[in-house]
Amino acid sequence: MKQLLAFLSLIVTLALTWALDTKLGDVPPLGKLLSPFTGFWRNAETGELAPVSVPVAGLKGKVTVHFDEHRIPHVFADHNADLYFAQGYLTARDRLWQMEFQTHAAAGRLCEIVGEKALPLDRYQRRMGTVYGAENSLKGIMADPLARQVVEAYTAGINAYLAQLAPRDYPLEYKLLDYAPEPWTPLKVALLSKQMTHTLAGDSDDRFMTNVLNQYGPQVVKDLFPDYPFRESPVVPSGTALDFTPVPVPPPPADFVARMSDRRPEKEQAEGIGSNNWAVGAAKSATGYPILSNDPHLNLTLPSIWYQIQLVSPDMNVYGASLPGAPGVIIGFNRDVAWGVTNVAADVMDWYEIKFRDAGRDEYWHDGKWKPVTKRIEAIKFRGGTGVVDTVRYTHHGPVVYERGEKSYDAQVPIGHAMRWIAFEQSNDVVAFYDLNRARNYDDYVKALSLYSAPAQNFIFADNKKDIAIWPNGKYPLKWKDQGKFVLDGSNPAHDWQGWIPHAHNPHVRNPERGFVSSANQSSTDTLYPYYLNWKFAPPERALRINERLAAMTRATPDSLRALQNDNFSLNAQVILPALLPLVQTNQLTADQRAAWQALAGWRYVNGADQIGPTLFELWRSNLNQAIWQDEFGSNRRAPMPYPTRDRTVQMILHEPDARWFDNVTTAGQRESLADLVNQTFRATADTLREQHGPLGPAWQWGRARGTDIMHLARIPALSRMGLVTGGGGSIVNATTKGNGPSWRMVVALGPNVKAFGVYPGGQSGNPGSPYYDNLVETWRKGELNELLYLRSKEEKSSRIVATWSLGK
Amino acid sequence: MLDDQEIEKPRFYFFLQPLTFNPVLILLILVISLIAQLFLPWWIIAPVAFGLAAWRASSAGHAFGAGFLGIGLGWLGASLLIHLRTGGILTARMAELLPLHSSAGLIGVTVLVGGLVGGLAALSGYLGRRAVRAPVAGR
Numbered sequence: 001m002k003q004l005l006a007f008l009s010l011i012v013t014l015a016l017t018w019a020l021d022t023k024l025g026d027v028p029p030l031g032k033l034l035s036p037f038t039g040f041w042r043n044a045e046t047g048e049l050a051p052v053s054v055p056v057a058g059l060k061g062k063v064t065v066h067f068d069e070h071r072i073p074h075v076f077a078d079h080n081a082d083l084y085f086a087q088g089y090l091t092a093r094d095r096l097w098q099m100e101f102q103t104h105a106a107a108g109r110l111c112e113i114v115g116e117k118a119l120p121l122d123r124y125q126r127r128m129g130t131v132y133g134a135e136n137s138l139k140g141i142m143a144d145p146l147a148r149q150v151v152e153a154y155t156a157g158i159n160a161y162l163a164q165l166a167p168r169d170y171p172l173e174y175k176l177l178d179y180a181p182e183p184w185t186p187l188k189v190a191l192l193s194k195q196m197t198h199t200l201a202g203d204s205d206d207r208f209m210t211n212v213l214n215q216y217g218p219q220v221v222k223d224l225f226p227d228y229p230f231r232e233s234p235v236v237p238s239g240t241a242l243d244f245t246p247v248p249v250p251p252p253p254a255d256f257v258a259r260m261s262d263r264r265p266e267k268e269q270a271e272g273i274g275s276n277n278w279a280v281g282a283a284k285s286a287t288g289y290p291i292l293s294n295d296p297h298l299n300l301t302l303p304s305i306w307y308q309i310q311l312v313s314p315d316m317n318v319y320g321a322s323l324p325g326a327p328g329v330i331i332g333f334n335r336d337v338a339w340g341v342t343n344v345a346a347d348v349m350d351w352y353e354i355k356f357r358d359a360g361r362d363e364y365w366h367d368g369k370w371k372p373v374t375k376r377i378e379a380i381k382f383r384g385g386t387g388v389v390d391t392v393r394y395t396h397h398g399p400v401v402y403e404r405g406e407k408s409y410d411a412q413v414p415i416g417h418a419m420r421w422i423a424f425e426q427s428n429d430v431v432a433f434y435d436l437n438r439a440r441n442y443d444d445y446v447k448a449l450s451l452y453s454a455p456a457q458n459f460i461f462a463d464n465k466k467d468i469a470i471w472p473n474g475k476y477p478l479k480w481k482d483q484g485k486f487v488l489d490g491s492n493p494a495h496d497w498q499g500w501i502p503h504a505h506n507p508h509v510r511n512p513e514r515g516f517v518s519s520a521n522q523s524s525t526d527t528l529y530p531y532y533l534n535w536k537f538a539p540p541e542r543a544l545r546i547n548e549r550l551a552a553m554t555r556a557t558p559d560s561l562r563a564l565q566n567d568n569f570s571l572n573a574q575v576i577l578p579a580l581l582p583l584v585q586t587n588q589l590t591a592d593q594r595a596a597w598q599a600l601a602g603w604r605y606v607n608g609a610d611q612i613g614p615t616l617f618e619l620w621r622s623n624l625n626q627a628i629w630q631d632e633f634g635s636n637r638r639a640p641m642p643y644p645t646r647d648r649t650v651q652m653i654l655h656e657p658d659a660r661w662f663d664n665v666t667t668a669g670q671r672e673s674l675a676d677l678v679n680q681t682f683r684a685t686a687d688t689l690r691e692q693h694g695p696l697g698p699a700w701q702w703g704r705a706r707g708t709d710i711m712h713l714a715r716i717p718a719l720s721r722m723g724l725v726t727g728g729g730g731s732i733v734n735a736t737t738k739g740n741g742p743s744w745r746m747v748v749a750l751g752p753n754v755k756a757f758g759v760y761p762g763g764q765s766g767n768p769g770s771p772y773y774d775n776l777v778e779t780w781r782k783g784e785l786n787e788l789l790y791l792r793s794k795e796e797k798s799s800r801i802v803a804t805w806s807l808g809k
Numbered sequence: 810m811l812d813d814q815e816i817e818k819p820r821f822y823f824f825l826q827p828l829t830f831n832p833v834l835i836l837l838i839l840v841i842s843l844i845a846q847l848f849l850p851w852w853i854i855a856p857v858a859f860g861l862a863a864w865r866a867s868s869a870g871h872a873f874g875a876g877f878l879g880i881g882l883g884w885l886g887a888s889l890l891i892h893l894r895t896g897g898i899l900t901a902r903m904a905e906l907l908p909l910h911s912s913a914g915l916i917g918v919t920v921l922v923g924g925l926v927g928g929l930a931a932l933s934g935y936l937g938r939r940a941v942r943a944p945v946a947g948r
Contacts, residue, residue, distance in 0.1 A: 006940035009933040017855050017926055031926060034919045035851035036887035041919075044891050044899040172899075176906075718906035769899030 023178040033175055038168040040175055043769040047071065049803035056160050059085055062808040066801045068789045071764040071772045074310040074801075076794040081153040083313045084327045086807055088157025088184070091307055095324040095766040096161070097171040098303045098713060100181055103188040103325060106130050106195035108380060113179050115383040124409035126378040127392055129399045130198065133423040134190035140426035141186060147430040151186045154327040158184040172768055173714060179383075189430070192325040197423040199298070200455035201474075204349045205536070207414040210487040211639040224644040224661075227482065227535040228527050230651045233547045235458055235472050235519040236507045238526040244505045246530035252480040253494035274538045274735060275342035275742075276565070278518035278550055279462040279470075281511065286555040289751035290462035293561040294331055294340025295742035297735045300710045302720060302774060304762030305743045306331075310791060311437070318437040319756065319790050321744045324766075328433040331746060333756055335792075336440045336464050338748035341457035342519045344472045347534040348422035348454065350483075350497070351414050352397045352490030361403070364395055365491040371396070397490060398424055411640065418490055420497055422475060427453035442467045442510065449473045450503040458519035464750045469510040470517040472524035472533075476501040479532045501531050516550045518543070520733075539646050541571040541731040558747045558757055558785075565745050566783035567733035568607040573617050576650055577605070580624075583678040589686075595696045596686035607734075609703025609727040612696065616685060618706070618729060623681040625649060631665045646731070703727060708736055710761055710777065712768075719768045721761075724781050734783070745785060757785035830878070831871045837861050838879025838927065846883075854880045854923065855930040862931035863938040876931025881924030888919045 020031025033039045049067050063086045066074040073090045077083040091099065104110060108125030110118035125131075141147045162181060174180060213221055277294040285291050298305055306321035311329065320332015331340045357363040363370040373393040381387040393400045397418040402408045404416045413419075428451045435448035445461050449471055452459075456474025461467070477497040488495040507524045509517060521538030549564055581601055586594060596616055603613025626634070629643040643649075652659050653674065662674045693699040703725035712719035728736030735741060746758040761780040765772040779786060789800050842857045858876040866872035892900045892912060900912040909915045 002936070002940040006933065006936035009929065009936045013855060013859075013926070013929040013933045016929060017852050020922060020926065021850075021852055031922055032851050034884075034922050035846070036884055036891060036919065037846035038851045040899065040903055041888055041891045044895040046895050716906060718902050718908075768902050769895070771896070771898060773898075 028176050029178055032178075040172055040769070042168050043172040043175070043767055045767065045770045047765070047771045049805075051803050051805070053806040053808075055809065056089060056807050057163075057809070058156050058160050059808050062806055064794050065090065065805040065807060066791065066794075066798075067803045067805070068798075068800045069802055070308075070776065070786070071802075072308045072310070072789070074312070074789065074791050076312045078314065080313050080315070081149060083311055083316075084150050084153040085157035085160070087309060087311060087322070087327060088154040088159075089161045089807065090157075090309070091322070091324050092158040092161040092184075094764055095303055095307060096158075096165075096181060097173040098766045099158075099192075099325040100184075100188075101173070101713060102195060103191045106134070106191040106198075107188075108378070111380055111382045111387070113177055113383060119380065119382075119388070120409045122380050123378075123390055126380065126390060127399060127401045128198070128202075129392070129394075129401075129419070129421065129424060130191065130194045131378070132376060132394075132399070133194045133197075133421070133425075134187055136424055136426050137190035137193060137429075138187050140428055141190065141430055144428055144431060146434065147428060148186075150327050150430055150434060151189050154189065155184050155186055171766065172719075176716075177714070189326055192323060193427075193429055194423050196323070197455045200343045200457075201346070201348050201422060203345075204347070204351065204412055204484075205642055206349075206351045206484060206487045207412055207417075208640055208642040209485055210414075211636070211641045212633070213486055215636065215639065215641065224648055225535070225642075226648065228523065229540050229645070229647040231544060231647065232523055232526075232540045233543045234523045234526050235470060235543075236509045236525045236529070237512055237514060238528075240509050240512065242530070244502070246505065247478070247502060249478060249531060250480050250494070250498045252483070253489075253492060274521040274542070276518070276520045276542060276546060276733060276735070277340040277342050277458065277460040277470075278516060278546060278561070278564075279338075279460050279468040280550060280553065280556045280561070281468045281515045282466040284515045284550075284553055284556050285749075286557045287749055287751055289464055289749065290466060290468050291556055291558055291561055291750065292333075292338040292340060292460060292462040292468075292748045293565060293746065294342070294460065295565050295735075295745040296331065296341060296343075297741055298743040299739055300708065300741050300743060300761055301713050302710050302762050302768075303713065303766030304760050304764075304776075306760050308758070308760075308764065308788075310789075312791070312794070316438045317792070319788060321746070321758070321760070326433075327430065328437050330433060331744060332437070333748045333750075333754055333790075334437065334439070335754060337445060338462050338750060338754070338756070339436060339439075339445065340460050340746065342460075343521055344456035344458055344474060344524060345521060345534060345537050346456045346472075346474060346476055346524075347479075347484045348456065348474070348477065350397075350420045351417040351487045352395070352420065352495065353414075353487055354395060354400055354416060354418050354490045361393060361400075366396070367491070367493045373400075394418075395490065397496070414487055417487060422454040422456075422477075425453055425475060427475070429453060439463075441465055442469060445469070446471070446508075449506075458521075458524070460517060460519065462748070462750050464752065464754070467511060468517050469508065470519060471506055471508040472519070473506050473508075476506065476531070476533060481532045482535060483532065485535045505531065507533075514551060516547075516553075518546050518550060520546055536645065539731055542733050542735065545569060545571050545733050558749050558755070561747045562745075562757065562783070562785055564733065565742070565747075566728075568727045568729075570605045570607050570614065570617070570729065570732055572621070572646070572650070572731050573603075573605040573613070576621070576653060577603075577617065579654055580620075580678055580682075583675045584682050585679055588679070589683065592690050592695065593683055593686040596689065597682070599696060599700075607702060607727050607729045607732050609701065609725050611702050611727075612700045614702040614727075614729060615689065615700050615705040619689065620682060620685040623685050624677060627664070627677040627681050628652075628661060632661060635666075706738055708741060708781075709739055710774075711739065721774055721777055724777070726781060742780075745780070747785060754790060756788040756790060758788050759785050831865070831867065831875050834861060834865045834871065834875035835879045835882075837865065838875055838931065839883050842880055842927070843883050852926075854927050858927045858930040859934035859937070862934035864934075866931065866935040866938075869932055869935055872931040872935035873928040876934075877924040877928030879931075880927025881920045884923035885916065885920045888916050892916065 064076040108122035275296040279292040310319040318334045320329035355365040376392045378390040395418045397420040432452035453475035461469045478499045520542035522543035523537045607614040633641045664672045708724040708726040710721040728734035744760045748756040763772040763775045845853045862872040904915040
């Protein structure tokens with residue numbers, strides 16, 4: 001009996017201890033996690049930094065790091081290799097989990113962390129050739145001695161930090177998900193760049209547009225999906241003379257319409273991944289030198305997408321926003337120049353219909369011959385050791401992402417088609433940023449840009465020689481007009497990508513007459529540009545508003561540019577509401593609906609957080625859009641189609657009130673007019689808001705009814721900032737939406753003593769247990785900027801330096 | 810036979826008897842587990858409580874109580890210290906995540922988990938010792 005009792009007690013103890021040490025389903029190992037000695041408690045920090053000397057193996061000499069009051073590191077090294085080593089070390093110290101998780105996601109390795117449930121996503125990443133593309137990029141990096149040195153030093157720095165890290169000091173998310181970091185590799189740098197390319201240049205309408213062509217024919221495509229908006233203010237101003245002789249563009253082949261495809265888009269293309277940048281020239285500026293501004297819009301996440309850093313070596317002193325996982329600074333400034341980026345959205349992803357020889361699918365028809373596919377084996381491992389093996393067939397175009405009979409993870413992917421994508425090219429983006437970080441003038445900047453390939457960006461530029469410029473820049477395939485607007489014929493060599501637009505022919509403008517340069521993801525050029533980049537760019541409202549305000553601006557200061565970043569004016573509402581409101585028959589409204597109508601009629605088109613107008617307008621606009629297009633473009637489940645652009649819809653409402661598209665084709669025997677749709681949708685909008693927020697009152701305010709959530713990267717609400725009261729909107733210069741917005745706001749005043757300001761919605765630390773995880777969110781929310789501490793030398797004294805570290809042996 | 814009868818009693822009701830404390834054992838478990846946890850995985854608390862209770866505990870109640878308090882007090886002290894020193898930023902986030910809805914609740918659960926493992930391990934230590942050799946008279 002004694003033995004049995006002892007045995008039972010021991011079994012219970014062991015079972016409990018094991019259970020508390022093991023992840024059970026989604027429940028983290030609670031004993032390990034709750035222990036104040038090894039668990040999450042260890043991640044709680046005060047953010048205090050003691051001045052220390054940190055022994056790190058692998059440095060050539062000593063590296064000095066000054067931390068300012070936001071814990072932004074200012075790094076001084078005698079060798080460039082030491083500098084990038086230190087960047088890797090410090091970034092890992094603050095952001096290890098984030099940088100590794102992002103590259104695991106890119107590489108299709110989430111199943112290793114969370115188990116089989118991530119298989120559709122992992123398989124999608126593999127099928128899209130992300131790893132294949134990263135391996136190609138890596139070849140380019142390793143073949144270039146400079147790129148190789150930078151990436152290897154950065155990698156060694158991350159791994160030096162990792163080597164010092166005991167399991168009890170792992171970042172919180174490793175403890176919650178119960179896994180361990182692995183050594184960093186140069187491939188991960190390439191993977192990160194592919195992930196960015198996927199975010200910014202991974203959209204294609206080819207499949208949906210092919211469906212429109214099949215359903216309605218070329219006339220309707222031309223009418224509703226034009227290649228240029230009816231209102232526009234392109235990045236390169238109209239009338240800018242070409243400074244090159246165009247090369248011949250391949251002729252368009254005899255027409256081809258691909259077979260209809262068979263899936264339906266699950267989501268509307270989200271507006272909000274976009275960005276603004278501009279620079280005013282010396283003549284417009286109060287300082288007598290150019291001032292530059294940039295705010296890249298992305299899905300807002302915590303830890304912050306960007307990591308601020310100052311990097312100083314004998315040949316460079318650069319400050320700016322870096323991406324955790326990539327060496328150098330992506331958006332920033334040095335003593336002489338400043339630059340920033342917005343997305344171009346060139347069409348660099350095309351789909352080719354593939355004809356296989358037989359069910360074995362080992363050969364495909366191209367150029368009058370059967371050609372062999374190459375098979376790539378993708379091994380996807382699951383947490384716990386099991387896994388699956390996936391075979392992807394590659395044609396010379398690229399991978400056949402999903403084959404007949406398979407289910408696609410992403411509605412834009414046509415089944416049975418091969419993908420040609422810029423992300424598969426070898427590239428030297430590492431050296432492009434290396435050179436840009438050291439640029440001293442316009443020529444250096446252009447030379448750096450010539451090395452950059454993807455994702456194509458509007459690189460804005462200003463320097464203290466008073467040059468301003470913008471290049472919508474990237475590696476662009478040389479296409480016939482509208483090549484890739486629809487699905488292409490994978491057997492016809494005339495449909496292949498045939499060479500590249502020479503870099504010097506990329507759109508660009510330097511010191512234009514109007515005294516400023518800008519971009520907001522709109523059309524890169526007017527219709528006179530000799531090459532085809534894309535048929536559709538972001539809607540023009542932000543660009544129109546920015547250019548209107550910059551044109552009127554005189555004696556600009558950094559604060560006037562900051563104010564423009566926060567401009568909440570809704571050009572869209574100003575254009576369309578005066579046409580819509582009079583159509584509402586107010587005598588047929590209920591009292592609540594009438595109150596809503598009056599609120600909207602009194603609104604001055606400003607999407608401020610305290611306004612009720614935008615809450616009404618945005619929902620109404622969306623409902624009206626649905627009412628106009630859903631019957632014709634949203635009801636064919638077998639062949640999903642995109643809705644015509646907002647620009648085209650506005651044009652139709654204003655100028656073509658009798659268009660056939662206003663009729664709801666599902667109501668037999670009656671013909672709806674624009675006024676009918678306007679009345680139906682207005683009443684529905686008012687009723688919906690009444691249901692959601694009660695009678696018209698403060699709960700209807702834009703900042704409360706919509707607000708902004710900054711989600712943690714693993715979508716854990718407790719580690720996120722939810723329900724921030726914000727203004728702005730999708731087509732507004734302040735492009736803050738529910739989950740999207742300015743991920744970094746920067747203003748740089750050039751001159752003999754460069755002065756810069758910036759903020760992002762987060763903080764330097766990636767640790768949710770640090771006060772520096774989200775300490776900048778409120779500054780960002782209010783639209784304010786912090787002055788950035790730009791140290792001219794290691795010896796410079798500043799009261800903002802809170803600690804100094806010495807890294808080295 | 811007599812021995813067996815004497816110790817049959819606690820087998821059935823040791824968990825009902827009022828807890829009496831053995832301060833020396835509590836202190837031993839507290840101090841040794843604290844030192845061990847600085848270097849070793851969290852579950853080292855189990856072997857520490859097991860071993861010390863096997864060595865020093867004089868009854869099942871003593872063993873469980875000393876294991877629970879020795880580990881629980883260590884975890885209470887450490888978590889409370891961290892909570893207060895860091896302004897409770899992470900305590901609040903983790904309380905919401907788990908979800909426990911209050912920092913005090915999270916500290917309570919922390920103490921409970923550590924205490925339970927410590928208590929059960931100590932109890933097993935005592936019962937194990939008793940199973941392999943007769944109790945020393947007077948203990």
